[in-house]
Amino acid sequence: MAVRLSPKAGIKADQAAADQPDGLPGLLLGWYDQHRRVLPWRFAPGEVADPYRVWLSEIMLQQTTVATVGPYFQNFLGRWPTVKDLAAADLDDVLRAWAGLGYYARARNLHKCAIVVASQHGGRFPDTEEGLLSLPGIGAYTAAAILAIAFDKPATAMDGNVERVMSRLRAVTDPLPASKPILRAHAAALVPARRPGDYTQALFDLGATICAPRKPRCILCPWTAACEARKQGIAEDLPAKTAKAPKPTRRALAFVLSDVRGLVALRRRPEKGLLGGMMEVPTTPWEAGPVPSLATARSHAPLPGVDWTLLPGSVRHTFTHFEFEIRVVVGRAAGAGGGADLLWVAPDALEAQALPTVMIKILRHALYQRADG
């Protein structure tokens, strides 16, 4: 584990200055010592880093904003303070705690990874790239981030921030993702032998607060004098990216079924694929083309013989690679329960289920539509 060195850590100023790298890394670290963001998973200068917290935060932060992750990280750390606690948890509890955060394969891999670390590594995370890469859910970026932040090793963590900063600093105009190798080479050449963990986090802060995707604040940047894109006036145009394919729309009819007690019928999705392992409202298949009529869709209903009512309006939700439009029908089951694969849940208990956001939207539409008008 790494103890970070900085002037605030009680080390004499001249000693800290001698410890500071030269050139661009030194400039960035000097800026970081003054402007470093305080984040729930971040360790104070001089504090011993806990690889479990570093790992947990890095998994949550994959393609997810700092603001969104904050409460989830605190909740996970409170419920499962160590990797052994998380390994001993039920997967369904982990999925429930993850609900709303998205990319649910991360939660399944998180749990798998905790079990491997607890059972095969004595509860300690590996401190080598090879060891980390062998763990589920840890790829090139996360392995490097853990090496740098948790173990203070000079690894090159390439994420969207670093790609953007490097493309601007070196004025790389070739579009992503083809330009990844050259951007990585630029980044690797700068990682200092001293304080690589702080340097890595400093680069994240720089990308988040100064070298932002839009309207970079070059005036405040510690690297402004060296930035090639700023000199050329093209900083805001970088990094270039190849055009993305347009998003198709898929549509479906959702069946919100209640029984005589008012309990709502949910079912579990398959382990793999979209929203894998999460709970859902029964729907027709999600397909291109118009929302199927109730007559056409009846064979997909969770129970036969139910009198379905089509609600006005529709629910829209955007996934990474398609738009989703849902019409909602509501119905009342004749008795209590029924349907082998159905889980009957009281409306008050819906929040405690492993329900992805799109399903929350559908349920909200069905349960409050008439009250809201």
Next chain:
DNA sequence: GAGTCGTGGTG
């Protein structure tokens, strides 16, 4: 290399 995989914030 190209798809798949969520969600919320922002200009």
Next chain:
DNA sequence: TCACCAAGACT
């Protein structure tokens, strides 16, 4: 409103 983006991994 809408397109883009966020501490990517996996197949």
